[in-house]
Amino acid sequence: MSLLDYFRTTKPSSASIAKERLQILVAHERSSKTQPSYLPQLQKELLEVIRKYVNVEQDAISVNFEQDDDQEILELNIVLPDEHDKVS
C-alpha cells in the first residue's frame, strides 16, 4: 500500500459519503412507510400507562414494527430506570 493509497482511504470522496447517507435514509424512510399508522399513538399511550408506576423518560420506550413475508413483529422495548428513581 503506497502512501498515496493511505491518504485516499482515510479521506472518502464526498460522493461516497452522499451514497452512504442516502442508503441509510432511504432504507429508514421506506420501512417507516409500511408501519401501521397507530404506532405513534400506541407509543404515547404506553408511556402514559407505564409512567403511572415507574418514572421513565420520554425516550425509554421504543416501538418497532417489522414485516417479513409471512409474519409481522411488533417489538416493544422499555428501559427501566435505576431503583432509586422509582416513584414512591
Next chain:
Amino acid sequence: MARIIVVTSGKGGVGKTTTSAAIAMGLAKKGHKTAVIDFDVGLRNLDLVMGCERRVVYDLVNVINGEAALNQALIRDKRCNQLYILPASQTRDKEALTIEGVGKVLEELAKEFKYVVCDSPAGIEKGATLAMYFADDAFVVTNPEVSSVRDSDRMLGILASKSKRAENNEEPIKEYLLLTRYSPDRVKLGEMLSVEDVQEILSLHLLGVIPESKSVLNASNSGIPVILDEKSDAGQAYDDVVARYLGEDRPHRFIDEEKKGLFGKLFRSK
C-alpha cells in the same frame, strides 16, 4: 388507446419541463401523435420552453371548467404537426384542478393521441398527484444530488400507492429513471454520485443519462425543445431516451468522461 406518461421528480429545478418538452417532441417526430400537458397551474412554463407562449388563448383549467373546448385550448406545434401543447392556467391556483376534470380531459385526449405527456409541478401537492394519478408510465427525473434522490424515492412511494392503477389493483405504473445534469468528470473525481450509485439506491430501470450541457439553457432561451438541437450532447441523449422508451436498444452514452485532446486540455470550454 393512448399511453399516458408522467414526468415527475418531487424536487424542483431538476429538469421536468425540459424533459417533457424534449420527449414529447421526440415522440411526435417519430410520427406518433402526442399531446403534452402542463400541470403546473399558477406557474406555467412549458409554453415558454416550447416557444408557444404568445399563442396561448385557453388553458387546462378553462377546459376542465367547460369554458373552452379541448380543441380550442390545444396549441399545434409549428415545427411538428404531430405535436400539441395544452398549457396550464397562469392565474388560477392548483385547487382549480379536480380528479374528475383531469380524468375527463385525459379520456378525451386518449381517443385522438398515441401519447400524452404530463409535465408535473414540483412538490407532492394536488397538481403533482393529479399529474401522476392516471399515468401508465412514469419518468422519474433525478439529479445526482442527495435531495433530488431522496425526493425521487418519495415520489416512487406515492406512484406505487396513490395512482389509479394502484387503487384499482391493476398492473403498477412502469417507472423509469432519467438522470439529468450529469457531469462525468465530477463523478470521476468523486464529487458526484455516479449512475450506478443512484440506480443502486433507487433500483429503477435506467432510461437515460442527460449530461450537464450548455445546450439546455440555449434551447430554453429560444423556446426550442433541446432534442431539436441534434448536434448537442443533451439533444442526442434525449433522442436516445425516446428511442429506448419505444423499445429500441441503444447503448448509454455521455456516462464516461469525454477524452479531451491537446486542444481540449489547453482550452477547457466546459
